[in-house]
Amino acid sequence: xxxxxxxxxxxxxGTRRATDVLEDFLGRIEAHDGDVHAFNTVSAxxxxxxxAAIDAAVDEGRDPxxxxxxxxxxxxxxxxxxxxxxxxxxxxxxxxxPYDATVVQAMTAAGAVMIGKTNLDxxxxxxxxxxxxxxxxxxxxxxxxxxGGSSGGSAAAVAAGFAPLALGSDTGGSIRQxxxxxxxxxxxxxxxxxxxxxxxxxxxxxxxxxxxxTDVADAALALGVISGxxxxxxxxxxxxxxxxxxxxxxxxxxxxxxxxxxxxxxxxNGAANGGPVLGDAAGEVLDxxxxxxxxxxxxAADALADAGATVGRVSVPAVTYGLTAYYLIAPAEASSNLAxxxxxxxxxxxxxxxxxxxxxxxxxxxxxxEVKARIxxxxxxxxxGYYDAYYGKAQRVRMLTRRDFxxxxxxxxxxxxxxxxxxxxxFGERADPMTMYRCDTCTIPxxxxxxxxxxxxxxxxxxxxxxxxxxxxxxxxEEAMLTVAAALERAAPPLPKPPLARMSxxxxxxx
Amino acid sequence: xxxxxxxxxxxxxxxxxSPTDAASLGEAAAISTDQVAHVAxxxxxxxxxxxxxxxxxxxxxxxxxxRELEDLDLADVPPLAHxxxxxxxxxxxxxxxxxxxxxxxxxxxxxxxxxxxxxPVLGEEA
Numbered sequence: 001x002x003x004x005x006x007x008x009x010x011x012x013x014g015t016r017r018a019t020d021v022l023e024d025f026l027g028r029i030e031a032h033d034g035d036v037h038a039f040n041t042v043s044a045x046x047x048x049x050x051x052a053a054i055d056a057a058v059d060e061g062r063d064p065x066x067x068x069x070x071x072x073x074x075x076x077x078x079x080x081x082x083x084x085x086x087x088x089x090x091x092x093x094x095x096x097x098p099y100d101a102t103v104v105q106a107m108t109a110a111g112a113v114m115i116g117k118t119n120l121d122x123x124x125x126x127x128x129x130x131x132x133x134x135x136x137x138x139x140x141x142x143x144x145x146x147x148g149g150s151s152g153g154s155a156a157a158v159a160a161g162f163a164p165l166a167l168g169s170d171t172g173g174s175i176r177q178x179x180x181x182x183x184x185x186x187x188x189x190x191x192x193x194x195x196x197x198x199x200x201x202x203x204x205x206x207x208x209x210x211x212x213x214t215d216v217a218d219a220a221l222a223l224g225v226i227s228g229x230x231x232x233x234x235x236x237x238x239x240x241x242x243x244x245x246x247x248x249x250x251x252x253x254x255x256x257x258x259x260x261x262x263x264x265x266x267x268x269n270g271a272a273n274g275g276p277v278l279g280d281a282a283g284e285v286l287d288x289x290x291x292x293x294x295x296x297x298x299x300a301a302d303a304l305a306d307a308g309a310t311v312g313r314v315s316v317p318a319v320t321y322g323l324t325a326y327y328l329i330a331p332a333e334a335s336s337n338l339a340x341x342x343x344x345x346x347x348x349x350x351x352x353x354x355x356x357x358x359x360x361x362x363x364x365x366x367x368x369x370e371v372k373a374r375i376x377x378x379x380x381x382x383x384x385g386y387y388d389a390y391y392g393k394a395q396r397v398r399m400l401t402r403r404d405f406x407x408x409x410x411x412x413x414x415x416x417x418x419x420x421x422x423x424x425x426x427f428g429e430r431a432d433p434m435t436m437y438r439c440d441t442c443t444i445p446x447x448x449x450x451x452x453x454x455x456x457x458x459x460x461x462x463x464x465x466x467x468x469x470x471x472x473x474x475x476x477x478e479e480a481m482l483t484v485a486a487a488l489e490r491a492a493p494p495l496p497k498p499p500l501a502r503m504s505x506x507x508x509x510x511x
Numbered sequence: 512x513x514x515x516x517x518x519x520x521x522x523x524x525x526x527x528x529s530p531t532d533a534a535s536l537g538e539a540a541a542i543s544t545d546q547v548a549h550v551a552x553x554x555x556x557x558x559x560x561x562x563x564x565x566x567x568x569x570x571x572x573x574x575x576x577x578r579e580l581e582d583l584d585l586a587d588v589p590p591l592a593h594x595x596x597x598x599x600x601x602x603x604x605x606x607x608x609x610x611x612x613x614x615x616x617x618x619x620x621x622x623x624x625x626x627x628x629x630x631p632v633l634g635e636e637a
Contacts, residue, residue: 098614231602349620360557393580395590450594
């Protein structure tokens with residue numbers, strides 16, 4: 001697979017045509033997306049026009065930008081003018097936004113070519129894409145398994161070689177967990193680092209847009225393009241984006257890396273117990289984290305120590321309550337945000353005798369099961385008599401999380417944990433809501449605190465499926481996070497490409 | 512500073528709530544079918560009786576789990592609503608190009624005379 005860096009440099013140099021690059025990727029989508037279903041929409045026609053414009057700019061001696069001719073897939077909850085933006089919901093089927101999201105404008109202005117819109121759990125509520133109204137996305141490593149979610153389509157698209165870059169959104173882990181399950185890199189930036197303007201809102205105090213890529217350097221390149229202050233997003237941090245790519249070559253010598261004990265237990269194997277560097281986890285370790293996932297995280301910590309980092313264990317006690325707090329606050333915010341889908345201004349309408357009946361029937365027909373459950377859960381958590389017991393308590397737990405992370409970052413520059421408690425699971429395996437929600441155990445704490453976090457592939461677990469290690473950093477600490485991620489990438493055992501990505505563009509020439 | 516002691520364990524408060532105490536959840540079922548029906552009305556979602564049963568189970572499982580927060584002493588912890596507090600966010604008051612009205616209305620379920628069209632609000636013909 002060609003990286004975004006290589007494509008952009010070749011297109012800028014005039015040695016490769018953007019239109020040829022695009023046709024390669026469209027051919028792969030044509031051959032294999034019937035199996036994967038990463039895309040809700042493939043915008044081939046618009047992409048061909050955009051690629052031709054890039055080639056014309058190069059011919060005229062103009063520089064199309066750092067992503068010249070790089071095909072990019074956008075999660076289908078990012079507004080794209082004139083191209084359907086569905087959130088994988090019947091509610092918005094066919095809706096064409098009248099404007100582009102700021103990140104879409106930024107990627108396009110940097111020379112990227114939108115190749116399509118990717119599948120997700122409806123309104124980004126889920127961890128497997130099984131909640132998409134248009135059918136699930138399948139994991140390129142094993143079509144019987146989920147790609148993770150909610151940005152499962154974006155993760156699968158990059159893993160399958162349908163696009164070198166994709167954007168997703170992360171509210172409770174929706175970039176990092178699918179990146180982990182699909183064996184690629186995914187970044188959730190600091191809350192406010194990237195504009196949310198044009199991202200269809202789920203839980204506004206958590207939602208953050210970030211990139212997927214096959215390696216850390218490409219992810220850093222895309223992050224640099226989409227970062228920066230946006231005057232039309234009032235939660236946008238007024239800080240210029242640093243040179244993220246410069247952070248990649250820095251060594252980890254002298255960096256302090258803390259392994260979060262609550263999420264990373266002791267080595268299962270008695271002989272290796274404790275390992276050469278880290279002692280056993282003291283105190284409470286959360287249940288349900290696969291032993292081989294824990295093992296990969298401890299190996300990653302060892303690799304960082306070998307590379308010169310100072311590695312130790314750290315306790316972040318509030319992470320054990322993060323899941324509960326998140327599944328009260330996020331539905332509460334969703335119940336408010338999704339009130340706008342009432343059959344009036346866009347999307348589906350089911351006629352009724354009066355406005356209220358029209359609202360009720362529209363929302364009955366337009367929302368899927370999980371979305372209805374979360375809207376009602378949030379409405380309940382905010383309702384009179386229960387507000388203090390549920391929403392109020394959850395917000396206080398959010399403050400505890402903030403404080404516990406602050407304490408941990410007083411001693412460590414970055415923190416390490418699993419990204420996902422398990423490797424990619426089979427369809428239907430986590431049908432119970434609490435079982436599904438536990439997929440987000442390790443990722444949610446960084447959404448509660450607003451801090452940046454990313455997933456880097458580091459070896460494999462059960463069934464030779466990819467395992468991701470999560471690197472977390474304090475607010476606006478993306479540079480140290482990327483330095484550590486790049487070191488982990490250099491030390492990681494080679495990850496086999498998914499069978500689909502090893503095939504060529506046309507099905508006949510493939511397997 | 513965080514309420515956590517060095518062993519990583521938080522101080523745990525004994526449950527002493529009764530079902531009538533709004534700040535504590537007591538031992539009753541986390542949510543009833545009547546409450547789900549009420550919440551569905553508030554959220555403007557039409558549900559059948561079977562669906563109300565289904566969501567009572569779904570919401571009950573999540574709320575049951577939420578009772579673990581009962582064990583936390585949070586009296587001295589203020590709520591956090593937003594991860595990166597910014598204050599007094601201003602921008603220059605300059606005219607931009609507005610979104611095209613016809614383009615917006617072309618995506619509406621029903622529109623006429625340059626406006627969104629809805630059924631009667633007051634139950635009588637306009």
